[in-house]
Amino acid sequence: MTSRRGFLAGLLAAGVVPKPGWADAGDPAYLTAARLPDRSYWLFGLTETGDELFRLPLPDRGHAAAAHPARPEAVAFARRPGTFAVVIDCVTGASKAVLESPPGRHFYGHGAFSADGGLLFAPENDYKAARGVIGIWDAARGYARLGEFSSGGVGPHDARLLPDGETIVVANGGIETHPEAGRTKLNLSTMRPNLTYLRLDGTAVDQTELDPALHRNSIRHLAVGPDGLVAFAMQWEGDLAAHPPLLGLHRMGGTPRLLAAGDEDHRRMQGYAGSIALAPASGQVAITSPRGGLVQMFDTVTGTCLASHAGPDVCGVSDAGRGFLITAGTGIVSLAGAQGEIWRRRHACQWDNHLVRVARG
Template identity: 55%
Template sequence: MTSRRRFLAGAIAAGIIPARGWASVGNPKYLSAARRPNGGYVLVGLRGDGSIAFEVPLPARGHAAAGHPERAEAVAFARRPGTYAVVLDCNDGSVLAHLESPAGRHFYGHGVFSKDGNLLYTTENNFDGAAGVIGVWDTANGYRRIGEFSSGGVGPHEILRLPRKDLFAVANGGIHTHPSTGREKLNLQHMRPNLTYLDGEGRVVQRVQLEDAWHLNSVRHLAIGLSGQVAFAMQWQGEVWDSPPLVGLHRLGEEARFCAAPEAPHLAMKGYAGSVAYCGSGAWLAISSPRGGFVQRFNATSGVFLGAIGAADVCGISGAGMGMMATSGTGHVVGIQEEIAAHHKLAFDNHLVKI
């Protein structure tokens, strides 16, 4: 079976078998991992109105996914410290490839394709070396691993590609963990989160380091605006009442700026931003907190706080129309400044990934 899957993936990439694009699976706009009521896990394709385009099974809990830029293929990643990722043909749910992190590595739950779709980059933990790495996989040859390079920090969680180029932003959360101690945080006293820009061969283009007073503010998730501005969401590891801003803005070559809500709504987020996204028009961005049950909006240019929306167990957010779509662990799919409302018998996981 493994040989057949590799043959199919290679044959599609080589053009022997016609590639089937996203239109062939109902034109989904988003991907999300989810849990079914029976405890099974799936990867879900959602349309722009919140309806389900497809569901395909996962071997265990997923975290985020990456959609191929052309083919109806999605890579679903295990939640940290998982070691699996599966490449799914979203036409029929078949597994095209099964990725296992190498010995001494585990996945962080995120990855991204190169501009041409020929390479997949994955965030990983070199847990014995207490260092972050980016794994590189050849999609034209059955998703074979062909190398890795430093992420530029510790605990690389999310990686995204900037528009129209093979330049990548990496959220190095700064937290060292080891599978032998589960999800325990081993270096809080010395953690140093950063936002690092890398080219496709791992060369550092720029590194944005947080000030020492904010060294407990783990840089965890990313969103990229139409102009290439990067929004990075953070998770505070100290006392909630001391928490600094939970979202920053950055343009390559410049200094970072930070967005903060007034005290009461800021404290309501409980020091935790679970996802970040730009709205469909790019005029504003948002962060979500499943712990606090809120989505907060900020002007994408000035960083000014625009308000908060309450939603139980909300986390997945992504641009939709001129506004935004949000998903929750309660199975709700709702619009923010968009007319979207749906409910499914699913517990959506943390992220809503736009294809």
């Protein structure tokens, strides 16, 4: 039987160069950023069981990564209000490109590829005009910036591609910021968060807002199911005594459904959902609160809270098939489901906010 090495050698001799895929990087299931004890920052590739496959250096603190749908390549975004993103070859560890936001712009820490991987769409802040934009970067040609279009609101924190491959949903958090004011929120009294659905040319096709009484509930993070269900996580910028819902479900053209656990468990979230994930196989959705040290899991059909799991500084969460994989600032990686924790292991690092599932082609 011909060996893989011999097969590849034959292809090379014939002038056929195979394109590298995620298997060449060890076939990671997840990407996530972390800080090591020496205060250096890294991008990690993790297996389904939470083991480390690789770690690649970052120039500063990362937030979330966008995994290319075909190439073993990740775009690691700086934490808001960062002005850089690094394109990393996850096989060699080399930096393939550095994205610098244009003057008057900064990134929000998230991005989404087009279905064919040719374009990268990055939420950005046009802080001089106090409006959100989606930057368009040419991933097929060295990540040159091609332009931008309006995000449909203020503070577009996250964006995801819908299964139709033609529409992006944007979480416009509604919060105005400016680098000269640091992370100060400048418009809390007039916030208007929304979900906006945009074609890839920037044409708006749908937009939904929350009830005016919830205008301080900043829509921050998104998860999208294979059937087009959009789940969104919120962070409350009002009086914590109000305890509004922090989880919503929406379908384009419909009305948002807001979900919350029972009073005591909901109060423990402290008005803050840090990350979100959908598990289509089980019909569940999970949100995390690093402030409350809590993970909550819900049934997407009934809206019932199925479980609340406590853990200090938990934030990253992603679908793991038979449950949710969860990361924490303590270095813990765990697998948990509605029935409880299945396993956990500890790494010598502080995981950052998000755990990104690498899509299988």
